[in-house]
Amino acid sequence: MNPTWSRFNITSVVLGFAFLYLPIVLLVVFSFNASRLVTVWGGFSIKWYGELFRNQGLMDAAWVTLRVGVISATVATVLGTLAALALTRYTRFRGRVLFSGMVFAPLVMPEVITGLSLLLLFVAIDLDRGFLTVTLAHITFSMCFVAVVVQSRLMSFDRSLEEAAMDLGAPPVKTFFQVTLPVIAPAVVSGWMLAFTLSLDDLVIASFASGPGATTLPMKIYSQVRLGVTPEINAACTLMIGIVAAGVLAASIVNKRREAQRQRDAQAALRA
Amino acid sequence: MKSLGSIRRDFAPWKDPSAKPYIAFENVTKVFGDFTAVDDLSLTIFEKEFFALLGGSGSGKSTLLRMLAGFDEPTKGRILLDGQDLAGIPPYRRPLNMMFQSYALFPHMTVEANIAFGLKQEGMPKADIAARVAEMLKLVKLEQFAKRKPHQLSGGQRQRVALARSVAKRPKVLLLDEPLGALDKKLREETQFELMDLQQSLGLTFVIVTHDQEEAMTMADRIAILDKGQVMQVATPAEIYEAPASRFVASFVGNVNMFEGTVAAREANKARIAGASGAEIFVENAGDAAAGNAVAFAVRPEKIKVSSKRPEGSANAMEGEVFDLAYLGDMTVYHVRLPDGQVVKASALNSSRLTDDPLTWNDRAWISFQPDAGVVLTR
Numbered sequence: 001m002n003p004t005w006s007r008f009n010i011t012s013v014v015l016g017f018a019f020l021y022l023p024i025v026l027l028v029v030f031s032f033n034a035s036r037l038v039t040v041w042g043g044f045s046i047k048w049y050g051e052l053f054r055n056q057g058l059m060d061a062a063w064v065t066l067r068v069g070v071i072s073a074t075v076a077t078v079l080g081t082l083a084a085l086a087l088t089r090y091t092r093f094r095g096r097v098l099f100s101g102m103v104f105a106p107l108v109m110p111e112v113i114t115g116l117s118l119l120l121l122f123v124a125i126d127l128d129r130g131f132l133t134v135t136l137a138h139i140t141f142s143m144c145f146v147a148v149v150v151q152s153r154l155m156s157f158d159r160s161l162e163e164a165a166m167d168l169g170a171p172p173v174k175t176f177f178q179v180t181l182p183v184i185a186p187a188v189v190s191g192w193m194l195a196f197t198l199s200l201d202d203l204v205i206a207s208f209a210s211g212p213g214a215t216t217l218p219m220k221i222y223s224q225v226r227l228g229v230t231p232e233i234n235a236a237c238t239l240m241i242g243i244v245a246a247g248v249l250a251a252s253i254v255n256k257r258r259e260a261q262r263q264r265d266a267q268a269a270l271r272a
Numbered sequence: 273m274k275s276l277g278s279i280r281r282d283f284a285p286w287k288d289p290s291a292k293p294y295i296a297f298e299n300v301t302k303v304f305g306d307f308t309a310v311d312d313l314s315l316t317i318f319e320k321e322f323f324a325l326l327g328g329s330g331s332g333k334s335t336l337l338r339m340l341a342g343f344d345e346p347t348k349g350r351i352l353l354d355g356q357d358l359a360g361i362p363p364y365r366r367p368l369n370m371m372f373q374s375y376a377l378f379p380h381m382t383v384e385a386n387i388a389f390g391l392k393q394e395g396m397p398k399a400d401i402a403a404r405v406a407e408m409l410k411l412v413k414l415e416q417f418a419k420r421k422p423h424q425l426s427g428g429q430r431q432r433v434a435l436a437r438s439v440a441k442r443p444k445v446l447l448l449d450e451p452l453g454a455l456d457k458k459l460r461e462e463t464q465f466e467l468m469d470l471q472q473s474l475g476l477t478f479v480i481v482t483h484d485q486e487e488a489m490t491m492a493d494r495i496a497i498l499d500k501g502q503v504m505q506v507a508t509p510a511e512i513y514e515a516p517a518s519r520f521v522a523s524f525v526g527n528v529n530m531f532e533g534t535v536a537a538r539e540a541n542k543a544r545i546a547g548a549s550g551a552e553i554f555v556e557n558a559g560d561a562a563a564g565n566a567v568a569f570a571v572r573p574e575k576i577k578v579s580s581k582r583p584e585g586s587a588n589a590m591e592g593e594v595f596d597l598a599y600l601g602d603m604t605v606y607h608v609r610l611p612d613g614q615v616v617k618a619s620a621l622n623s624s625r626l627t628d629d630p631l632t633w634n635d636r637a638w639i640s641f642q643p644d645a646g647v648v649l650t651r
Contacts, residue, residue: 163343164376166363168390168441178389182380265424 024241031234038229048231052239055232061220062236064131065200068216072138073195079139080146080195081188087147088154106144114141115208122209129211137209138199145198146191153187193251197244283493285318292355294319294477295340295445300349302335302501309335311501312349322471322478324488326525327498333481336498337447340479341370353445364393368445373453375434377422383409383433384418390441408436411470428459435467439474446471448480452487464490485525489513497521513572518651522570529576529616530649531569538563543648545569551610554587556643561650571646576618578606579638580631586640592616594635606631608639 031049035042052058087100106114118137122129161183165175181188203218210219217240221233285291293316302310310332317323325333338344339351342363351358358366369390377386387408391401409415412432422430431451438446451467452460468491471478482488488495489509497504497512497520504524505517516522519530533547535558543558545567553569561567583589595615596607606618616639631637 158374158376160372160374160376161378163341163363164370164372164437165378165389166343167341167366167370168437169364169393170389171362171364174393179378183378262423265421268424 027234028238028241031231031238033231033234036231038231038234048235049239052232052235058217058220058224058232058236061215061217064134064214065217068131068135068138068206068214069196069199072135072142072199073192075135076139076143076195077146077188077192080143080191081150081184083143083147084150084154088151088157103147104144106141107148109141111141111202111204115205118205119208129209129214131214133209133211134206134214134216137205138195138202141202141205142195142198145194146188149191149194150184150187153184157184190251193247200240283320285321286316286494291318293317293352294321294354295479296352297336298350298352300336300339300346300351302332302339302344303347309501310339310346313501313503314349315496315503315506317477317479319477320475322468322491322493323480324492324495325479325481325498326483326485326488326495328483328524330500331498332501333483333498334449335501337370337449337479337481340445341368341447342366367443368447369438369441369443370447370449371434371438371451373450375422375430375454377430377433377437379422382419382421383414383425386422386433387437387440390437394441404440408440411439412436427454428463431455431463435470439470439476442474443476445477445479448478450482451480452484453482460487467491489525497524499524515647516570516649519568519570519649520651522568522647522649527573527617529571529573529618531571531614531646533567533569535561535563535565535567535648542643545648551590551612554643555646555648558648559650561648565650568649569646570649571641573605573617573619574621575645576616576639576641578608578618578620578631579640580635582638583640587643588645589638589640590616591636591638594631594633594637597631597633606637608637610639 030038030041032044032046033040033042034045034047083103087096087103090096093099115137118133118140119129122133127133157180161179162175165179166172170178201218202216203222206216206219210216215223217236221236224230224233295317297313297315300310300313301308309330313332313336315336325336327333335344339346340353340358342358342361345359353366353368378389381389384405387405388401391404396404405418406415409418412435414429414432414436417425417429417433422433425433431454435451448467452463455463464487467478470476480488480491489512492509494506494508495512496506499520505512505521507515507517512521512525516525516528522528523530531545531547531551531553533545533553535543536546536552537544538558538561541557543555543561543563545553545555547553555569577583577586578594582591590610592608592610594606595609598605601622603619603621606620608616608618610616618639
């Protein structure tokens, strides 16, 4: 094969990346626009970032989103890890196929349906909609993502590690916290991050499950955009993009370093 | 003080009818779904014995070990340790430790922390743990690797960490599941002797599971040969090799030639066997074979002589053709085909330098063996 860049290749790469990133680039660029008009360039300025931090409504929504994200991701991680453990460990119980199917169903369930059914439930049990209901809703739909991530790690987990721990005198609970959990920790952490991200950017389910006083950032942005896009929103979105990109970058650098260290260690061990 | 060798030589509690077994499997059956892994098996192991469970895959040897460790419960029957029924006692309360085939070292802990793990569970004081860990590291010669993680060690080093971890708690019994399976041949041979020394110096009972007969023969005081969840024979390595109880055991351990036939005549301990091909075999020590029984006379290759002329005064001699041979330096292995098609393996020690008249491919050759060179097998 000829490895040089043909005209066709270049065109498709440019088109592809433009398709993916042009809207985002536009958003970032206009967040530094001095003009109040979103689509007219009026010179470079960072004043909208200052405005953003003075906008109490947006800041409140961001705070709600952060709290909902942390709490729901944490609870979903605990529940999802437990579900993954049950599904990989107790492979013989009746109805296992049905159970595992039911755990993973929300992965493909349309969000509108999940949101609507949760709303009906909250109304039926007469639960006032607010912070609690949004958090519960986010736990519900992000739990299965955690379960999937943790389960795939547990599939390749060497059970003899747990047997060795028990053989050396550790009861099952101690074995879990001293051996199983530390070994699967990377998967649990990425499960948490996934759940947190899902919670951060959810609009549909939050719109159904939320109530007064518990407006999340995506809900706030969406409602403001309906009154017209302001440069402040652009700034808020740019910050979110920056945070997410930094997180992804940091994770991949840490991973790469660890991998390189592993390879060096393995080679050192072979030489010894 | 007695030397290790003389302790080992005089050690034979299984011959003493008053000796109490330390570990006893009593009519143990283990069924997984519709597969019977262990089938009504009884077995006794004595204190300080180096006992090997030898068998192919699916023979039930690992299941026996796992039931002893407490990871599986017998479907039927019971297992006694020092007279105490182990039923219902979870693995973390059994006074025995296991060394795993995969070593099962905790990847997130250093070598030190791995060895200390069991001691911490006991609630041993910190200073004592440190002392014991240092002692164990010295025992397996890994002092300078204490702070390393398992993935920073070679296979042989990992194996020694696993060993140190499993003996750190001074268990009464150490269970070893294919402990040398992942090592290369040279390291395996060295480690075999290290394990034997360790067992003697710590005075532990070792139960080892292996599919490698050489490993079992080298290390064990007694070997149990397992097949399809049942015990075929329990005996010392020498007995297993020289006096196998059945055709299965004879062919499972080492090489063997089976001369099938029926007992034509039986007189005192001697017998005449009419071979299937018409050849007659005269044997001593005919055991419990009666006239008319279908038997096999099992002879090991090194007990069969090969010569170019008919040997004088040999009770059993047969003529054939050299079908194949392998010169291994210290010895030569001949495959001689008899007129009935049976290929007899014979190995000759090359105790003098190459002879003038070496037998070679397609030569006529005589094989011969003494009446007491083999055993008569009825099973």
